[in-house]
Amino acid sequence: MTLHVFVGPTIPHSEVLSRVASARVHNPVAHGDLLRVKADEGDTILLIDGVFHQKAAVRHKEILSLLARGVRVIGCSSIGALRAAELAPYGMLGIGYVYEAYARGDIEADDEVAVIHEAGGDWRPLSEALVNLKHLGDVAVRQGILSSDLCAQAIALAAARQYRERTWSALRRDAEVSQHLTVAVEQLWNLSQSQPDAANVKLADARAALDHVAQGEQVPACSAFDLAADPGWQTLYLAQWRARYEGGLASPLSVIQWRQIYDPMFLQLWQKTVHQIVSAAHESSYSSALALSSLEQMGMFPARSSGLGPLDFVCEETKSLFACADAAKTVGAWEAVYEDLCRRMGHDPGANLAIATLDQHLSEVWACSADRETLEQAARDRGFLRLDQAYEASRHFIFGYLRARAGHAARSGRR
Known part of the structure; x- marks a missing residue:
């Protein structure tokens, strides 16, 4: 079995290989990439990151084409989680908090997981994913650091920003305008530094998905459709x-x-x-x-x-x-x-x-x-x-x- 992992700003390529040494690591998935990849029945493709702004995003039919051939497709963290939630009825498997949030309808937009990042293969994120900030806010409320109302107002400041502008410095500037949110934003920032796992649920999901594959877990994906038998799609x-x-x-x-x-x-x-x-x-x-x-x-x-x-x-x-x-x-x-x-x-x-x-x-x-x-x-x-x-x-x-x-x-x- 060959594992193909499409990843970029969520988790470094080096960490992917440290967790699954045999993985074939690819850059964030774009339209056409899944048709180019050499994947056969029994192989696994893990979709973590993908492009959607600078190039066309991976199409749903590309994933269905793999599923119909007996390729196992798993999604998490970012566009992988979104596509998994959309294609779960057809046999794609989703893993992690972000997938569950999409599947439940708690989040819907693709910009919830989007970030701007370094070009040239580094992929270092330069903005904050809204889904990470929302998860951080949930932790802050559960731990009694913020009230749910103040937390919702602070997260709303980030949501109002275009995904490329969601940075801590921008969030602080916006909080200063509102004045009463300055302390709330600083408390979120302090929590992100003291509990980095809480501030990066996308990374946590990627690690969980890689561990799932590395341990050879074969949790079957449920499919209500026989893609091979019905070519109408x-x-x-x-x-x-x-x-x-x-x-x-x-x-x-x-x-x-x-x-x-x-x-x-x-x-x-x-x-x-x-x-x-x-x-x-x-x-x-x-x-x-x-x-x-x-x-x-x-x-x-x-x-x-x-x-x-x-x-x-x-x-x-x-x-x-x-x-x-x-x-x-x-x-x-x-x-x-x-x-x-x-x-x-x-x-x-x-x-x-x-x-x-x-x-x-x-x-x-x-x-x-x-x-x-x-x-x-x-x-x-x-x-x-x-x-x-x-x-x-x-x-x-x-x-x-x-x-x-x-x-x-x-x-x-x-x-």
Whole structure:
């Protein structure tokens, strides 16, 4: 059995390994990560931390996909606790105070567990999680340090702040405005220093979950649904995510989209392929009809009635039509540039690119005018149903393209 742990600011990577030496430790989970990870039946994935602001958060269907394969998925502390509470009916297991609070409905918002943290792999938290402050307040009330009313007012000051601004210094400034809460906030601070476990329930939950796994406890998760027997939860979106992420950085969908945008030979290949598939499909060839359906679901061909559902998307025949070892190598390198930028910047740099920038980029690559009508037609010629699809694909590639172009220019200058 392999244990994969997705973690960041809640508990240091080093402590994870000190508790479970064989664990494979990953950075906070983001959309696509659970489809990339190599997890088989009997393996365990422990979700602790995840991103949701700088990149898309892990999707529920990604977790269901693992559960359906017999992978045990446990959540605690942060986004892991939230997803566990949401997916408990489907077999995800939750552990700890934060999970129980979400499951009971005592807390609901994702910002209750959110913190801002150091970038670059350190993950040191720079703000206080609201759920930690609430737990600290509960301890203060139980120990008679604060009245429930004063405690609620002090915690309300923190709740009014955006999660990135929830620091002790900000809380003190806000308390000074209210005046009567200054002492209450200082008492909470003193309690956090004298009883650090009470001030960091997220950390306590993470340790409990790691100990649970390390001790080999196999508490079965209860599921009211047979995910393997009922594929109705598997949507077109999930099929597209699998095509993009399951192959790693150079997934089949990434290679196809890269060729649509950057391969000068793709126009000719696409026209030839469409004619072949349409002709064969009209002759009632199942395999060709399957390939045609796959292209439709990919958004690369106008919808036709093939009698096949979304999950026939990107079949082996369709992938082989557009497979290209050289393209896959380039895609892997360009996607690596993009992933590295995401890690170093702490957010998704492609998400904030202006449409005008993408227009200029595509017009340069496609050697056409940058006006929207021309670009729309050029996108359709390359198999995109809409220009928006080309925009979204290029957001992942543009940084690799620019680096490759700069490298080419540098090499040319040395000749």
